[in-house]
Amino acid sequence: ETGVTQTPRHLVMGMTNKKSLKCEQHLGHNAMYWYKQSAKKPLELMFVYSLEERVENNSVPSRFSPECPNSSHLFLHLHTLQPEDSALYLCASSQSRRAAQETQYFGPGTRLLVL
Amino acid sequence: AQSVSQHNHHVILSEAASLELGCNYSYGGTVNLFWYVQYPGQHLQLLLKYFSGDPLVKGIKGFEAEFIKSKFSFNLRKPSVQWSDTAEYFCAALFNQGGKLIFGQGTELSVKP
Numbered sequence: 001e002t003g004v005t006q007t008p009r010h011l012v013m014g015m016t017n018k019k020s021l022k023c024e025q026h027l028g029h030n031a032m033y034w035y036k037q038s039a040k041k042p043l044e045l046m047f048v049y050s051l052e053e054r055v056e057n058n059s060v061p062s063r064f065s066p067e068c069p070n071s072s073h074l075f076l077h078l079h080t081l082q083p084e085d086s087a088l089y090l091c092a093s094s095q096s097r098r099a100a101q102e103t104q105y106f107g108p109g110t111r112l113l114v115l
Numbered sequence: 116a117q118s119v120s121q122h123n124h125h126v127i128l129s130e131a132a133s134l135e136l137g138c139n140y141s142y143g144g145t146v147n148l149f150w151y152v153q154y155p156g157q158h159l160q161l162l163l164k165y166f167s168g169d170p171l172v173k174g175i176k177g178f179e180a181e182f183i184k185s186k187f188s189f190n191l192r193k194p195s196v197q198w199s200d201t202a203e204y205f206c207a208a209l210f211n212q213g214g215k216l217i218f219g220q221g222t223e224l225s226v227k228p
Binding site: 002033040041042043045056058090092102105106109 | 119149151158160161209221
């Protein structure tokens with residue numbers, strides 16, 4: 001256990017569905033991240049939130065919409081996804097975005113399958 | 116562009132063999148380096164990290180890594196692997212304060228009992 005939880009752990013959805021992934025961190029951190037882990041590819045950073053403000057969006061399609069209502073919770077809203085979006089979606093948190101405190105702690109991930 | 120390369124995609128070892136996994140990063144200012152491990156069915160866990168100081172870093176479970184600035188490398192080592200070390204290992208680099216954490220493509224380690 002790293003103090004970062006994600007729900008659901010597995011999700012199957014059709015291309016017309018709307019679903020949301022949830023991440024919660026119990027570490028008192030101020031920065032949270034969404035990553036995509038596809039087979040045989042490096043982890044790809046999708047979004048970064050620092051003190052509840054989005055500070056980075058790595059050219060992610062608009063069918064992925066993040067939300068950070070407070071520093072402990074992070075959501076990823078999914079809408080009209082494509083089969084190539086099937087992957088493991090990882091949430092991470094760090095104390096801050098200052099280098100010395102930027103060690104990221106990862107949740108277990110949500111395994112998403114888009115049919 | 117900032118990047119991290121792990122040259123070994125799949126490594127197979129017998130128990131008690133020594134391990135060295137390669138990691139190279141592109142140059143570009145201050146860099147902080149990490150090794151993460153992902154055991155089958157589990158989440159990414161931090162093995163060790165280098166921010167500054169002694170370039171030989173010791174982590175959990177007997178792992179260590181050496182930062183060699185002149186070679187832009189941060190190789191992971193363990194003198195004697197166990198079956199329980201079977202996992203995927205990811206090297207990552209943080210270029211400059213507040214930058215993106217960039218991951219290598221991972222190395223799958225299989226240890227035969």
